[in-house]
Amino acid sequence: MRKALIRVAAVAVAALAVAAWVTRPVPLPDDALAELAALTGDPVAGESVFWAGGCASCHAAEGSEGEARLILSGGQAFPSDFGTFRAPNISMHPEAGIGAWTLAEFANATQRGVSPQGSHYYPAFPYAGYALATSQDMADLWAFWQTLPADGSASQPHDLAFPFSIRRSVGGWKFLYAGAGFTGVAETEAQIRGRYLSEALGHCAECHTPRDALGGLDRTRWLAGAPNPSGQGNIPNITPARLTWSESEIAQYLKDGFTPDFDSVGGHMVSVVANLSRLSDDDRGAIAAYLKAQAPIE
């Protein structure tokens, strides 16, 4: 009896140790940080990374337009099956925002979802995609960040259901879903550039790919559409099974926000077009080439 109890206790301790190990926050490895430290960031190149990455779509205040989209004061609410996430202030304000961070802290947050204090960020922040970005793009982005305004608005807390309210549980999510690598098909130079823009920076799949019960992307249905997390309607399937527009029609839509029939862009995609309209024609063409190269999924 006593032996059995000891055995149960030993198994429990081992299980806790495994759980603690699995859920621990893991920052970027030393060699990646060393590579980053050796780079010089270019703020002009960083501006393109900023728009391609869609930072302003979530972190600018609700309804911001034009230059106001550079004020990353946070506050937008994002409903989900797990509760409501609220985008934090990531402006250059040293206390309310992230103005006091180092490049390494910025990269750990953006590419590993680990805060400077060593805790997890929730994956509403698409760091699993940003993990695929190059170190140079991260350095350029951080150089551009230094040119952005500071805003003193306080970040609002998330409103999540148990057990998702326990940050450490995010470690389990990362263990299951982060670190997946590129998923879509890309062969030509343009398609490869488009895949980088779509998967590493633009995170199209976050909305256009369905999720499983724990919120992980179903990579077998890449870009095949998903229920709208707002509860109303669906995010469209943008594989060639449904997105039948030509490559140039897609590229033009991403620039001026008009469909081939000159209906206008709507919903959250309005903000995406506001971002992508700031990229070059080549980059928008690359995204279109990538989308047309995907396997059609009904």
Add this chain to the structure above:
Amino acid sequence: MTRMKLALGSVAAIAFGGVVLAAGHADNSRQIEARNGIMTAMALNSSVVGDMARGNTEYDAAAAQSAANALAGLGMVGTGLLWPEGSSSDDVEGGRALAKIWEDRADFDQKWNDFAAAGVALQAVAGDGLEPMQAALADLGKSCGACHDTYRKPQ
């Protein structure tokens, strides 16, 4: 007498029932039809200037001007008659107007007025050459999206 009472009572009941039924089902089908038609007219006219702006067709000052005139005119239609209370996508079939419109009607009307102003601005320059037309059309496109991001139901 009893029969008379019964008959009057029945007439009253039917009439009253009819009124209740009518109140419960305000018929906004013509408003929806008009809204959808106006949106289609906007799209058709935008396509004339839009295809020129995209380089899909050659710039034609007269055609651009007449499309811009139409867009400016469509802006003058306003929102008053076309978006009555009880005509959201929760209330009626065939429309995509979110109930949010009536939660912040002033903002919705402002978005329409921004479109109307963009239409007038486009009208002023549409015949002056490709570049000024492109710039004014870009603003007009933004005014479409500014309303559709918040107030149009996703498909």
